[in-house]
Amino acid sequence: MPQEPSHRPIAKRLRQFAKNMRHEPTDAEAAMWRLLRDRRLSTFKFRRLVPFKHYILDFVCFEKRLVIEIDGGQHAELRHDAVRDAALASEGFAIARYWNNDVLQQPTSVLEDILAKLAGR
Structure with a gap:
């Protein structure tokens, strides 16, 4: 069973930014965290807003x-997301992206999709 990667030095600025983001989540991030926290999704442990390398992961198991990203309209076609996804894939991560709207309006469908992705890993 793969374990959490060994601790790597994370820039102090990035850690502080992630910490600040945890205190001011978007509505969709807050809703998703209520569904994932405390092993609520089939006993899988998720962490939120985790600094990893030079990125902040919305949610990660x-x-x-498995990395779960909750995106708004600003992510519609960003090249940065593709570069980030490739960097995470090279570390062995799969990325699942969901729109804010889907998390807020269809949480059951999103959770079913996440469970299917977890089962496939």
Whole structure:
């Protein structure tokens, strides 16, 4: 069973930014965290707003190496997301992206999709 990667030095600025983001989540991030926290999704442990390398991951299950990203309209076609996804894939992570609207309006469908992705890893 893959474990959480060994601790790597994270820039102090990035850690502080992630910490600040945890205190001011978007509505969709807050809703998703209520569904994932405390092993509520089939006992899988998720962490939120985790600094990893020079990125901040919205939600991550290190056991299954699955990253969940909750995106708004600003992510519609960003090249940065593709570069980030490739960097995470090179570390063995799969990335699942969901729109804010889907998380807020269809949470059951989103959770079912996440469970399917977890089962496939």
